Amino acid sequence: MIQWRYLQVAVLAACALCTPLAWGADPVPQAQTEQALWSQALALHNQARDGKAGSAEKAAGLFKALAEKEPSNALAVVYLGSSYTLMARDATVLVDKVRYTNRGIRYLDNALEHGADNFTVRVVRANVNLSLPEMFKRADAARADIQKLDQLYKVAPLRENAALMAPLYTALAKSLGGAPEWEAKARAAELVAAQKQ
Numbered sequence: 001m002i003q004w005r006y007l008q009v010a011v012l013a014a015c016a017l018c019t020p021l022a023w024g025a026d027p028v029p030q031a032q033t034e035q036a037l038w039s040q041a042l043a044l045h046n047q048a049r050d051g052k053a054g055s056a057e058k059a060a061g062l063f064k065a066l067a068e069k070e071p072s073n074a075l076a077v078v079y080l081g082s083s084y085t086l087m088a089r090d091a092t093v094l095v096d097k098v099r100y101t102n103r104g105i106r107y108l109d110n111a112l113e114h115g116a117d118n119f120t121v122r123v124v125r126a127n128v129n130l131s132l133p134e135m136f137k138r139a140d141a142a143r144a145d146i147q148k149l150d151q152l153y154k155v156a157p158l159r160e161n162a163a164l165m166a167p168l169y170t171a172l173a174k175s176l177g178g179a180p181e182w183e184a185k186a187r188a189a190e191l192v193a194a195q196k197q
Contacts, residue, residue, distance in 0.1 A: 034069075037062055038076075045079055048086045056086035067107075074115025078124045081107030085128050101136060104128070109141075119156075122149045123164050130171050139175060146172045150185070162192035 041062035048056035060083035066076040084104030091097045108125045115121035126145035129138040146168045169186035
């Protein structure tokens with residue numbers, strides 16, 4: 001009986017020697033690996049947005065992993081939704097286009113559960129809603145996003161935010177048949193965005 005315990009200890013010690021830590025490799029902190037995963041997912045999303053084939057599916061996989069790890073991460077959820085709509089844009093089969101779009105919309109809407117006041121969540125959601133065909137009936141959601149963004153922008157009228165807001169204000173003005181208030185906000189945001197730091 002005693003020899004068996006010594007054997008168990010010896011086996012465990014041998015296993016410990018086989019781990020990367022025993023070879024002198026530094027452990028990678030979890031926050032660092034998640035940051036690398038996030039950066040990779042965002043880069044793939046941006047490539048997909050710019051039309052690079054296959055990037056949307058890869059981005060969706062990474063954002064899905066991030067969202068599953070932390071379901072309250074509204075940014076991961078909204079970018080997952082956006083990735084699915086990009087997959088829909090690139091799909092060649094109509095059924096896939098509809099399926100991916102509906103899945104993306106669900107994630108976009110779910111992102112508001114934890115990020116209704118998050119500027120980036122609203123910008124991503126507004127842009128996706130504006131880009132979807134009318135058959136998905138997202139005009140009201142886009143309008144609500146832009147109005148909420150207007151409130152958030154008033155709190156922090158940064159130049160970077162102005163560059164994002166100008167086209168959204170223009171889109172809202174156009175959807176409302178040329179509403180002067182929103183056209184004026186678009187011009188003001190364009191001026192702020194054009195200012196040098």
